[in-house]
Amino acid sequence: MxxxxxxxxxxxxxxxxxxxxxxxxxxxxxxxxxxxxxxxxxxxxxxxxxxxxxxxxxxxxxxxxxxxxxxxxxxxxxxxxxxxxxxxxxxxxxxxxxxxxxxxxxxxxxxxxxxxxxxxxxxxxxxxxxxxxxxPPATGVDAFGTVGAPVASTAAPAAATASVTGGDHLGAEVLLVGAGGLLVFGLALGWALLPSLHDGGSGPAFARLPEPPLFGPGTPSMGDGLTVWITPPDQHADLARLLCRTLAVDHRVLLAAPQTLDLPPQPGGRIFRAHGRNPEEVGDAAEQLDDPGCIPIVVVVATTTESLARRFPRELPPGVGGILIVATEINT
The missing domain is CATH 2.60.40.1110 (Immunoglobulin-like)
Incomplete structure (x- = not known):
């Protein structure tokens, strides 16, 4: 795992x-x-x-x-x-x-x-x-209250676009963009990748380029399939809202969550809500929305159980990634 x-x-x-x-x-x-x-x-x-x-x-x-x-x-x-x-x-x-x-x-x-x-x-x-x-800072101006004159930056910005970690991936984004604005959440988070149960088979005459890791090298991307995110139950709703707002920047998002989890109106119409929360209903909704020629769709499932989480990979269309939010670790 x-x-x-x-x-x-x-x-x-x-x-x-x-x-x-x-x-x-x-x-x-x-x-x-x-x-x-x-x-x-x-x-x-x-x-x-x-x-x-x-x-x-x-x-x-x-x-x-x-x-x-x-x-x-x-x-x-x-x-x-x-x-x-x-x-x-x-x-x-x-x-x-x-x-x-x-x-x-x-x-x-x-x-x-x-x-x-x-x-x-x-x-x-x-x-x-x-x-x-x-x-560069103005001469003689010390923004941090240190002793003596600051050392001004005179070098030009780096022109390189490679990862600053020295790897082959883009820089890490350990940042989510979400609702709340003034609120700061520190969510202890773990994730595990659920294995895909699809056989693949023949597909269209084109292929979508891979997505970068969500938080940088070593972390999952939304093109990797389903990942399980583990966080305390009282933070599931906040995390789901934040994920929806963040992922909707570059994706269409299908949310499966209790009705008590409300979302404000969203500009752009990229967030959809599944009428049901079991894997079969969510899979049907994802299949209706999925179109390889459109902006990719990802699924966010809030407050699911281990038994339900294990059923999601076989119900979602091939190539549809997503996040399952759970309270306890799932052995994969």
Missing amino acids: VRTCTALLCTALVGRPAQARVGVTIRLTPPDDDIPQPVVLLASPGQDPQEVPLADDGVPPDTVAGDGTWSGTAFVADGELSVGLKLGDTVLEGGTVSWTADIAYRDLLLRVDDGALVAEATSAGQPGAFAGGIS
């Missing part, structure tokens, strides 16, 4: 309030291997900086332990962000970064070049048009 535990950080995408806090995944490529634990300093205008310790331990959002890339996550106020890096007693200033309001997956890529910190705002590891650029 594939199992990973992480902190799932959630924020708003549509109708984000003025003071909403948004999640950011941070990646640091250090100047050398022998460094103290790095701490990133993030400050929004008019606010005290927050310290974000980074880790290279293989625990999400980090992907490979000891590979030299340090990772972490933070929640910050939407808008411009001042960036600094603390390495022991040394504090480097990286200027300010920003993302455009429509960016759902926000990555902050950091590197140290000749003693200067370079900070780059990207989306899923992709620089350029996806996000706002970087600007």
Whole structure:
């Protein structure tokens, strides 16, 4: 069984309030291997900086332990962000970064070049048009209250679009975009991939390109089939709402959940609700919606049991992925 535990950080995408806090995944490529634990300093205008310790331990959002890339996550106020890096007693200033309001997956890529910190705002590891650029701090301005003049970033943003982890995948998005805006959820989350029971057979004369991992290398994608997400029962409804809002950015979403789980009206009409919750009813609804020439459909099933979860793979159309939300581990 594939199992990973992480902190799932959630924020708003549509109708984000003025003071909403948004999640950011941070990646640091250090100047050398022998460094103290790095701490990133993030400050929004008019606010005290927050310290974000980074880790290279293989625990999400980090992907490979000891590979030299340090990772972490933070929640910050939407808008411009001042960036600094603390390495022991040394504090480097990286200027300010920003993302455009429509960016759902926000990555902050950091590197140290000749003693200067370079900070780059990207989306899923992709620089350029996806996000706002970087600007160096003003001379003599110390955004983090450190002693002495800050080290201004003078290097240009990195042009590479490869993963900052050194792998062959895009940067990790350990961020969900969902309803609530001002709410921050820390959901202890595990997942397991349910094996597909479809034989495949002959298909259309084309193939859809694979989807990237939902949270970066080592995590499942919505094209992998069904994954089981384990989280406490009292958080199932919140998680289902957040998943629907997030996945609807790039998919059509079929929700199977108790009627007590309400969803506000959704722009774009990409979220559908199944009339039933058992695997056969959900499978029929998915088959009616599924069209290989349209935006892919994913299924979100809230509050299901182990016995029902095992029936879903054989009922869903081939190629339809999804997430089953359960309270206890399912042995696969």
